[in-house]
Amino acid sequence: MPLLCPERVSRAIFVEHATPSRTALRVALRRAAHQLYDSPVIFPDPVAVPILGQTYAEELRRTPRRTDRPFSIALRAFLVARSRYAEDNLSRAVTAGVRQYVLLGAGLDTFAYRNPYPGLRVFEVDHPATQQWKRDLLQRSGIRIPERLTCVPVDFESQSLSAQLQTSGFNIHGPAFFAWLGVVPYLTLAAFRTTLGFIAMQPAGSGVTLDYGQPRGALPFLERLAHDSLASRVQLAGEPFQLFFTPAEIAGEWASFHSIEDLGSAEINARYFRGRADQLAVRGMAGRLLCAWR
Numbered sequence: 636m637p638l639l640c641p642e643r644v645s646r647a648i649f650v651e652h653a654t655p656s657r658t659a660l661r662v663a664l665r666r667a668a669h670q671l672y673d674s675p676v677i678f679p680d681p682v683a684v685p686i687l688g689q690t691y692a693e694e695l696r697r698t699p700r701r702t703d704r705p706f707s708i709a710l711r712a713f714l715v716a717r718s719r720y721a722e723d724n725l726s727r728a729v730t731a732g733v734r735q736y737v738l739l740g741a742g743l744d745t746f747a748y749r750n751p752y753p754g755l756r757v758f759e760v761d762h763p764a765t766q767q768w769k770r771d772l773l774q775r776s777g778i779r780i781p782e783r784l785t786c787v788p789v790d791f792e793s794q795s796l797s798a799q800l801q802t803s804g805f806n807i808h809g810p811a812f813f814a815w816l817g818v819v820p821y822l823t824l825a826a827f828r829t830t831l832g833f834i835a836m837q838p839a840g841s842g843v844t845l846d847y848g849q850p851r852g853a854l855p856f857l858e859r860l861a862h863d864s865l866a867s868r869v870q871l872a873g874e875p876f877q878l879f880f881t882p883a884e885i886a887g888e889w890a891s892f893h894s895i896e897d898l899g900s901a902e903i904n905a906r907y908f909r910g911r912a913d914q915l916a917v918r919g920m921a922g923r924l925l926c927a928w929r
């Protein structure tokens with residue numbers, strides 16, 4: 636492979652992130668589909684459909700809803716469960732006095748536009764191109780950008796989250812709650828550890844919720860096929876998977892944290908999908924939800 640001169644390297648990095656995240660759109664479409672097709676809704680989000688507006692109305696209509704596509708329904712269940720889980724844990728954090736919520740890789744997350752906590756500041760961290768695309772969508776849909784929201788442009792691979800947050804008014808002396816949803820698999824191990832290292836330095840009372848995926852080799856045969864299908868779709872979207880953990884591997888990353896909760900599909904279903912008449916539920920063992928506190 637030819638070596639690139641530094642100028643070309645930085646240009647290549649710029650070009651790569653000059654387009655908004657396609658995976659963020661796929662997740663937002665499924666959150667919106669949940670509002671329209673599932674009953675009861677486990678993650679009520681009155682902004683999920685409006686944020687997509689006319690721009691993505693046709694894609695939303697085509698978003699899989701058929702119950703004969705079990706992996707697709709299970710993926711939607713996982714995506715809405717992780718948003719619900721993050722906001723359930725945020726609620727605990729706010730009750731305990733946290734006044735800062737940081738969405739790492741915010742994508743089209745809508746919490747900031749329906750924030751029910753009067754004193755809570757929200758920081759949305761993402762690539763600038765994704766943030767600009769989100770602003771355009773919000774504007775087109777007439778959704779007001781609240782004053783308590785700050786957008787912080789950061790690439791976890793090449794920029795300091797700490798420096799970017801602090802220049803944006805984040806208070807490193809006050810506790811904060813972090814949501815890191817749908818991002819870990821797209822990172823290098825180095826970027827994951829640097830970001831987690833920053834969260835680990837936050838004051839007592841801080842916390843983080845994230846989801847992670849188990850490596851292909853740890854999955855049973857049918858789930859490997861589902862994994863391969865998803866992996867090739869995100870690769871085509873220009874956002875290839877890079878990082879997976881088994882529960883035993885990720886357990887080694889939490890030395891500075893306590894009260895670590897790591898949920899598999901049985902626990903997620905018991906918590907959020909029990910007693911439903913429809914088939915909305917998480918399946919298999921690929922995706923897991925984790926929460927840890929400082």
Ligand SMILES: C[S@@+](CC[C@H](N)C(=O)[O-])C[C@H]1O[C@@H](n2cnc3c(N)ncnc32)[C@H](O)[C@@H]1O
Pocket residue numbers: 656658659662663739740741742743744760761762765789790791792815816817818821822
């Ligand atoms: C699958 S989307 C999830 C979005 C959102 N958290 C949600 O649950 O709807 C992944 C998000 O992570 C962001 N992301 C991925 N790698 C990143 C990086 N290195 N630096 C900053 N953001 C990144 C993408 O831009 C995208 O918004």
